[in-house]
Amino acid sequence: MEPNLRDTPLRRFNTFFWGIALFLVFAIAAVLVKNVVATDVVDAETEKGKERTERFNKITAEQLAERNTYKDNGDGTVQVKPEDVFGLGKQMGLLDGPKPSEQKHGKQFN
Amino acid sequence: MASEITSQQVEDKVLRAQIDRSLRHPVMFFFTSGAAWLAVSLILGVIASAKSHSPGFLGDCSLLSYGRVFQAHMATFIYGWGAQAAFGTIIWLMARLSRQESKKAGVILTIGHVWNAVIGLGTLGILLGGGTGKAWMYFPTWVWPVLLVCYFGIGIWSVIAFRVRRGGHVYISQWYLMAALFWFPWVFLSGNIFINTFADAGNGVMAAGINAWFRSAMLFLFFTPVAIASAYYIAPKVTGRPVYSYKLALLGFWSLAVIGPWVGMQKVMGAPIPSFLQFAGAGAAILFIIPALCVALNILKTTAGKSSAVAHSPSLRFTIAGMIGLLSTAVVGGLLALPDALRFTQFAFGGTYGYEILALYGFFSMTMFGAIYFIVPRVTNREWISGGLIRQHFWLSLYGVVFIGLFCCILGAFMHGYALETLDVPAESAQDRLFAYTVGVTTGWVFVALANVFFCLHLLLMWLRLGRRSSHPTLLEHHEPTLPAA
Numbered sequence: 001m002e003p004n005l006r007d008t009p010l011r012r013f014n015t016f017f018w019g020i021a022l023f024l025v026f027a028i029a030a031v032l033v034k035n036v037v038a039t040d041v042v043d044a045e046t047e048k049g050k051e052r053t054e055r056f057n058k059i060t061a062e063q064l065a066e067r068n069t070y071k072d073n074g075d076g077t078v079q080v081k082p083e084d085v086f087g088l089g090k091q092m093g094l095l096d097g098p099k100p101s102e103q104k105h106g107k108q109f110n
Numbered sequence: 111m112a113s114e115i116t117s118q119q120v121e122d123k124v125l126r127a128q129i130d131r132s133l134r135h136p137v138m139f140f141f142t143s144g145a146a147w148l149a150v151s152l153i154l155g156v157i158a159s160a161k162s163h164s165p166g167f168l169g170d171c172s173l174l175s176y177g178r179v180f181q182a183h184m185a186t187f188i189y190g191w192g193a194q195a196a197f198g199t200i201i202w203l204m205a206r207l208s209r210q211e212s213k214k215a216g217v218i219l220t221i222g223h224v225w226n227a228v229i230g231l232g233t234l235g236i237l238l239g240g241g242t243g244k245a246w247m248y249f250p251t252w253v254w255p256v257l258l259v260c261y262f263g264i265g266i267w268s269v270i271a272f273r274v275r276r277g278g279h280v281y282i283s284q285w286y287l288m289a290a291l292f293w294f295p296w297v298f299l300s301g302n303i304f305i306n307t308f309a310d311a312g313n314g315v316m317a318a319g320i321n322a323w324f325r326s327a328m329l330f331l332f333f334t335p336v337a338i339a340s341a342y343y344i345a346p347k348v349t350g351r352p353v354y355s356y357k358l359a360l361l362g363f364w365s366l367a368v369i370g371p372w373v374g375m376q377k378v379m380g381a382p383i384p385s386f387l388q389f390a391g392a393g394a395a396i397l398f399i400i401p402a403l404c405v406a407l408n409i410l411k412t413t414a415g416k417s418s419a420v421a422h423s424p425s426l427r428f429t430i431a432g433m434i435g436l437l438s439t440a441v442v443g444g445l446l447a448l449p450d451a452l453r454f455t456q457f458a459f460g461g462t463y464g465y466e467i468l469a470l471y472g473f474f475s476m477t478m479f480g481a482i483y484f485i486v487p488r489v490t491n492r493e494w495i496s497g498g499l500i501r502q503h504f505w506l507s508l509y510g511v512v513f514i515g516l517f518c519c520i521l522g523a524f525m526h527g528y529a530l531e532t533l534d535v536p537a538e539s540a541q542d543r544l545f546a547y548t549v550g551v552t553t554g555w556v557f558v559a560l561a562n563v564f565f566c567l568h569l570l571l572m573w574l575r576l577g578r579r580s581s582h583p584t585l586l587e588h589h590e591p592t593l594p595a596a
Contacts, residue, residue, distance in 0.1 A: 007210070007274035015273045019266045023258075026296050030303045043313055045382055 125209060126488075132211040133202055134489045136218040138573040140198030141482050143226050145566040147190025148475075150233075152559035154183035159555055162459070163548040173237045181241040181248035182233050184466075188246060188328070189257065190229045192470060195478040196336040197222070197264050200287055202485050203343055204268040207284050208275035214267045221263040228256045244305060246325045254302040258295065265291050282359045286339035289367065293331035297324065319375050319383045323391070326374030329469055330398065334366065337436070337477035338405050341429050344484050345412045348426045349419050354411035362404030369397045376447045379456065395447035402440035406433040422585040424500045425484035431508055432477030439469040442520060454527030455520075459544055460551070461527070464519020471558075472511040479503070479565075486569065487584075492577025494584035499568050503561045510558035514551050522547030 071079045082089075089095050158180040160167045168174045205212055212218070232249035235241065240250040247254065269291055272284060301324030305317050346353055353359060372394035375387040410433060413420055420426050445451055446465055455461030483500065487493050494500060522544055529540035571577065578584065 004209075004274065004276045006276070011274055012270050015270045016266060019262065019269055022292070023262060023295050023299065026299045027303065030300050030308075034304070034308050045313060045315060 125211075126206065129205050129209070129211050130202075130489045130491075132213075132215055133205055134215075136212070136215050136222060137198045137202045137485060137489050138569075139219055139222050140194045140201075141486065142566070142569050142573050143222070144191045144194030144198065145482075145562065145569050147186045147194065147226075147229065149559065149563045149566045151183050151186035151191060152555055152562055154179050154186065156552060156555045156559055158183050159548065159552040163545055163552065172239070177243070178237050178239065178241060181243065182236045184246070185236060185241075185248040186229065186233055187470060189249070190226075190233075192333055192474060192478075194222075194225070195475070195482070196290070196333065199336055199340050199478060199481045199485070200265070200291065201268050202489070203283055203339060203481075204271050204287050207281050207287075207343070208271045210271040210274060210276065212267065212271070218264055218267060221260050225257065225260045225264070228253055228260065242306070244321050246328060247302060247305060247321065251306045254298070254306065258298055258302075261294060261298070265294070281342075282353060282356075282363075283339040283343045285363050286335040286342070289363070290332050290335040290339070293327075293335070297327040297331055301327065315378075315382055318381065319378045319387065322377035323374035325377075325466070326391075326395075327371060329466070329474075330366065330370035330373055333470065333474045334370070334436075337432060337474045338362075338366075340477050340481040341405070341409050341433060344425050344429045344480055345409045347484070348423050349413050349416045351412055351416070354408050354414075358404050358408045362401045362408065365397075365404065366401035369394050369401065373398060373443075376452070377456075377462065379449060379452050392447040392449070396444040399440045399444055402436050406437045409433050422587050424494070424497075424504070424584070425480045427504060428476050428480030428483060431504070432473055432475075432480060435468065435471075435473035435476050435511070438516070439465070439473045442468060442516070446520075451524075454531060455523045456527075458523040458527035458530060460519035460547070461523030464515045464523060467519065468511065468515035471507070472515055476507065476511075479507070482569070486572050487577070490572050490575055490577060492572060492575055493580045493582070495568060495571060495577055497584050497587075499564055500584065503565045503568075506557050506561035510554045510561070514554035514558070518547045518550040518554065522550075 068081055069079065070081075073079060086095065157168060157174060158176060161169075161176040161179065165176075172178075201212065201218065204210075229249075232253040235250040235253070236248055241248045242251060249257075268287065272288060301320060304320050305324070342353060342359070372390050374391050375383070376389075376391035376395055379388045379392070381388075410430070413426065413430060420430050442465055446455055446461060483494065525547065526540055526544045529535050529543050530537070
């Protein structure tokens with residue numbers, strides 16, 4: 001059989017390193033795309049998201065403040081923090097774990 | 111002159127035998143472990159599918175909850191079976207076509223073990239709740255860099271074999287193999303780096319778009335070229351004819367290279383990402399019919415008039431079924447990309463799953479089974495033990511994938527989507543319409559899983575060299591052997 005002149009150690013060696021270089025090129029291209037192309041893009045979803053987050057935080061803070069406030073309602077009742085009346089709630093059975101409903105739902109699960 | 115030709119033929123035969131011997135262990139390892147993962151994947155698929163119509167089935171075990179089992183089913187299908195069947199085929203085909211013995215079989219085999227260990231740990235990670243939930247990237251995030259390094263260690267030797275090939279000719283199969291070898295790192299690295307590494311700092315909606323692209327790109331730029339390379343090798347080999355049209359092959363290759371990378375983002379139609387990406391994806395999904403037609407026509411024309419070879423040769427029969435699968439994938443993919451169809455199937459149960467099963471099993475796996483039935487007797491120097499097992503594997507696979515992919519998933523998705531879109535129909539009724547289809551998917555997977563468990567055992571016996579010692583190949587019908595020796 002004729003000798004294969006293409007098969008040289010140098011050709012094998014440089015193909016191996018070209019392979020590694022190709023992987024690195026794909027990785028570098030991805031990093032470039034991420035950092036060079038996308039930095040100055042104003043994203044409508046993110047901008048809207050900021051507004052939504054601001055509103056959400058404001059409402060959460062107001063709800064928390066309202067929850068922790070003691071106040072005389074003026075009708076013979078007072079507003080207190082829920083944990084202050086947990087003992088009472090337990091006596092009334094409000095803190096019991098959930099139980100399966102006895103009401104028929106009409107659906108069948110196997 | 112006559113004696114010179116004979117001596118050349120003898121030398122050629124000796125070289126082929128040396129190549130086969132040098133690759134016996136890595137190739138058989140990839141095929142056998144791939145088949146074992148396929149059996150595992152299909153069993154997980156049966157469990158996941160059973161849960162879709164009977165939520166209480168194995169419902170007390172958190173390891174086997176639907177979300178985890180489904181992810182494990184797809185992950186083992188793609189990276190356990192699909193990738194390893196592709197690796198076995200790539201390294202054997204490239205070595206044969208480049209006429210180069212493998213000098214690094216031990217390295218490939220070792221890295222193959224690492225690949226399997228990582229898939230095993232990744233699957234365990236998914237079942238323990240560490241899956242990412244991102245389609246086709248289900249493994250915990252530490253898995254993908256390891257798989258990429260393993261891929262390099264497996265694939266680079268085939269690129270080297272191509273570069274130092276004997277003779278200057280480049281076969282059609284080699285175009286596709288080289289393309290797959292280069293496209294895989296691009297798709298796998300870009301997809302994972304943008305979704306798993308950059309996504310936290312970027313746009314989550316765009317990450318869903320990139321994920322949709324990743325699924326299609328893996329399918330069209332890795333699994334598809336490997337399967338096509340196998341078909342372009344097996345059809346001429348078994349029929350003893352040249353490829354029907356070189357120009358058609360050229361058109362098929364370049365149209366795949368141009369169209370393939372654009373497909374994918376139609377899956378997120380309506381999401382707040384640039385519209386041109388969604389419509390370019392839909393257009394490319396429809397245009398995929400061009401490379402599919404070029405390849406399927408070329409292979410079918412190559413085998414035209416050789417119906418007995420198609421009927422009797424397991425390799426050719428699976429390959430031809432795979433080509434029909436390629437055409438079906440292209441047609442169904444084009445139909446599902448139409449905005450009017452997406453309206454029904456985008457959020458319905460099973461539309462995308464059915465399409466992916468059709469592509470991965472009906473096209474890719476059927477072609478890979480053809481390659482395995484061709485390659486294994488050559489590398490083990492034994493013939494398949496039982497034609498009956500091969501026949502059973504073929505028919506159960508064919509009926510199974512048509513039943514699951516086309517009938518249950520895609521038709522089921524349209525039925526489900528139609529009921530969801532019809533606002534005067536209660537949501538419960540939409541689930542009722544789906545019930546029969548989900549039961550159908552489970553039934554289909556049971557039969558396909560059964561066939562593949564036996565396929566895995568058959569393959570294992572061949573690796574142990576317990577196959578038939580015969581000079582006649584195992585055919586699907588009893589007749590006088592007329593097939594040319596490969």
